[in-house]
Amino acid sequence: MAMTKYMHPRNKYKNKLDFASLAASYPAFAEYVHTGPSSGKPTIDFSDKNAVRELSRTLLACDFGLKVTIPSDSLVPTIPLRLNYLLWLEDLLNWTENCGENVHGIDIGTGASCVYPLLAARKNGWRMTATDIREESVKVAEENVKGNNLEDLISIVKVEDEQKILVGVLPEGKTTYDFCMCNPPFFRSDSETNSMSKSRTILRDPPKNGFSGAKAELVAPGGELEFVRRIIADSKLLLTKIRIYTSMVGHKNNANELVKELQSSGAKSLTKTEFCQGNTTRWGIAWTFCPEIRLPPLQQQVVHNKKLFQPMELTIPEEIESIEYNVYCLMNRIREIFVSLQFEVSEKGKAMSPGSKKACFEVRAVRNTWSNRRRKRRQEQSEPKTKKQRVEEEEEDPNLLSFKAAACVVEKKIVFKLTWTQGSLGRDALHQIMQYLMNELRIKNK
């Protein structure tokens, strides 16, 4: 089963790549496109390092207007995964209400492609400080920045001592940073790079050994675990100089181990996520020493994405009070209920009409207006809210909950579905919303 649907909801590579149209616009890429023997559709040979490199260059050019050199001995950055990490950072900054214009981030180990800073600067206008230990990579990274006219936003720092990560690397001074990010060297040894899985698609990363970048890019003493431990050690010294520390982690066990260590590190808040692309999952961890920052709760992030996106279904019984039994009337009534809860509702696809057999809304809630509503109303009547309570309830969280509400006819019955798409409240909130709708529509629990 294609797993792309579990990618970040805003990841444009959720949908299948159109190799034919990319080939039509990018002649250098066209050289690698052929008809797949089993699918009969245009594809590339994912075991061909040059083809994969050209695909990354083409996506960066086509979707972000970036012209990027990726030297033949360097790691080829797969773009869907890089985008998943960046989108998560956007979410964290939104969550902490730091989505202003002056975001300044750090990319530890930027590589020759300088892919994260280029994407962050071009896509979001963020200022980025990028570091790397490898002379050759720093040189090409600088050329990539210059070639895209992004020198005003991106600066590159050459690390002189491989033991150093942040402390002793960041320019001295009072500058504070909004976040740091890192795709750490994965391997403990050269031999480990040779035992990578053989199978690969565009969505897989890190690549099998034939694709690996130079040893210095991929290998570090103690592998990713030790590398991230060094970021944690530096974070305990730098504290609030960087508001949110993050890293990608390639192994689930390492991610769990690092989370455990962070729990006793003195960090004020921490969280973890999964980056799903193709058949590969990577993990993201984030922590902060800023007391005012509350990262999304850990327990909501560990639910496997597959479950998160599973729709919650309700077969609508034929007798519901005050509405006719058809998709149009039901969804109009549901829209009214959502609007009364102050949700933002937009209809997806073709506009509904009285004969519609299906309909779908995209819904966003920025405040919890549904849970315990009756109790709250009763309480309010007997005891008016304090000003503090009112302010708290009126506070908006742009990342609270987004979901889809859809109805369709299956064997003459209307099936109604709620599907979580994103938001800190997680999928559980949909149970409450479904129950709320059932109460409003006077549908009894079976």
Ligand SMILES: C[S@@+](CC[C@H](N)C(=O)[O-])C[C@H]1O[C@@H](n2cnc3c(N)ncnc32)[C@H](O)[C@@H]1O
């Ligand atoms: C897995 S690569 C990631 C490259 C790029 N960020 C990407 O995602 O495609 C790890 C990078 O970390 C760099 N590196 C290793 N030790 C480092 C250190 N102490 N400080 C900065 N970079 C380092 C390597 O040279 C390499 O470019």
